[in-house]
Amino acid sequence: MKSNMSDRLNRRQFIGQCAHTVGSMSILGLLLGTYTRQSASTPARAIRPPGAIAEEDFTGACVRCGLCVRDCPYDTLKLAEFGSDVATGTPYFIARDIPCEMCEDIPCVAACPTDALSKDLTDIRDADMGVAVLTGPDTCYSVTGVAHCRACYVACPIRDEAITMEQKRVGNRIYFEPTVHAQHCTGCGKCEQGCVTEEASIKVLPRHLAKHDAGRIA
Amino acid sequence: MSETAPAATERGLWQRNKWLLLRRTTQFSILFLFLLGPWFGIWWLKGNLASSVVLDTIGLTDPFILLQSLASGHAAGQAAVFGAVIVLMFYLLVGGRVYCSWVCPINVVTDAANWLRNRLKLNLSWQLKKSTRLWIMVMALATSAITGAIAWEAVNPITMLQRGLVFGMGLAWVIVLAVFLFDLVVTRRGWCSHLCPVGAFYGLVGKRSxxxxxxxxxxxxxxxxxxxxxxxxxxxxxxxxxxxxxxxxxxxxxxxxxxxxxxxxxxxxxxxxxxxxxx
Known part of the structure; x- marks a missing residue:
């Protein structure tokens, strides 16, 4: 009788303990998981290094070691600090500040120990960091006719392929419009950095945000 | 007098603090090696505690971070796996939690908190079970699997502090301060001895060290x-x-x-x- 009692008590205690542990860890896990998901929603202005795998896989692959940052010869790449809107410790760059110089040997990809930056990227021209979009046709000097500017075109490392100045005509007025060819654009951001208007009139956007040709055919 | 307490007088300041000083020296040396690059352009040790490269040849990777990456569904790169194996072998030899007391920068923070707790005679301590950290480790792995992201790295004070010092702090001080205050006023030796899943992981590594x-x-x-x-x-x-x-x-x-x-x-x-x- 007595042993039966203590047995029942033990089982009750055991189940109680399990519920206690599983319950508290589920609460913690939910909070951590939600925070992890939330902090993984990268803002459009933060561009991942060349070769970065799809954003939803990136935060599971990147160990936030910063080796890509260290091997970037132009100090383009930064590691997100805690409290910024990019997932803590993950690499990114702001094209307007320092764009990607499209090194032929792609040192950032070579440095990545986890293949978060995929070794499949062997030709930097196949990089797909984003795509440039003429976001400010109302401020672009060339479009508005303020000046014969073609700063973005000149800045582009693969000009005439990724970007051309297309002749347009509205009534009697002829002007040249910077035109991005998404299938060639790597999203390096040289055009965005080169743009002379106060707020860049051409910007690199993540490809899913850019309304462009059918998309990149690599 | 000296006959009543012979041992106390025989052992000098050095002997009474030798291992503590060796430990602090090691902790700060490792941090300093990481800082040699950004401060002086000497890249003997590149990266941070998550993954690093020694003398441009040997890659090292934190096995617990890699394990979360694997749990998230990413087939990790060769370099990372190899680097984690080296780290595991090292701690199998010298003791898993040697990471905690000889490498981890948060250990300096929590030791400081404990020292101050003793000085201020703060005796109130919220009781936590030792096994909590093991469950947090399981939780971190499960959360990684469910969200597809390396979950613990979103909050890990260790890498937050170390990455902060080497790459840029941001608001990481907040987390470090939280750990300090937790150990100071909430639970004695709360973080390292009860909650930290990284320590729990290295403890498991060192079972047979x-x-x-x-x-x-x-x-x-x-x-x-x-x-x-x-x-x-x-x-x-x-x-x-x-x-x-x-x-x-x-x-x-x-x-x-x-x-x-x-x-x-x-x-x-x-x-x-x-x-x-x-x-």
């Missing part, structure tokens, strides 16, 4: 309690120092022991020393 703390001179013990007071995991000492049978081993085999060596420092009877797990 070679280098151990030993109490070969336990018969000289005067029950002063100095080692218990200073040890971050005092329960590990009991089976070795106060065995049920005299034939029981004097080796501390509990993998919660961080091999910090502070017990050697504080024991005037020189009961403790490092040894292998075989004695």
């Amino acid at each position: 070679l280098v151990r703390m030993n109490a070969p001179e336990r018969t000289a013990c005067t029950d002063c309690g100095d080692c218990f007071r200073v040890c971050p995991e005092p329960h590990v000492i009991i089976p070795a120092l106060k065995p049920e049978k005299d034939t029981d081993t004097s080796v501390i085999l509990d993998s919660d022991c961080t091999n910090c060596g502070r017990c050697i420092d504080v024991c005037d009877e020189e009961v403790f020393r490092f040894s292998t797990r075989f004695g």
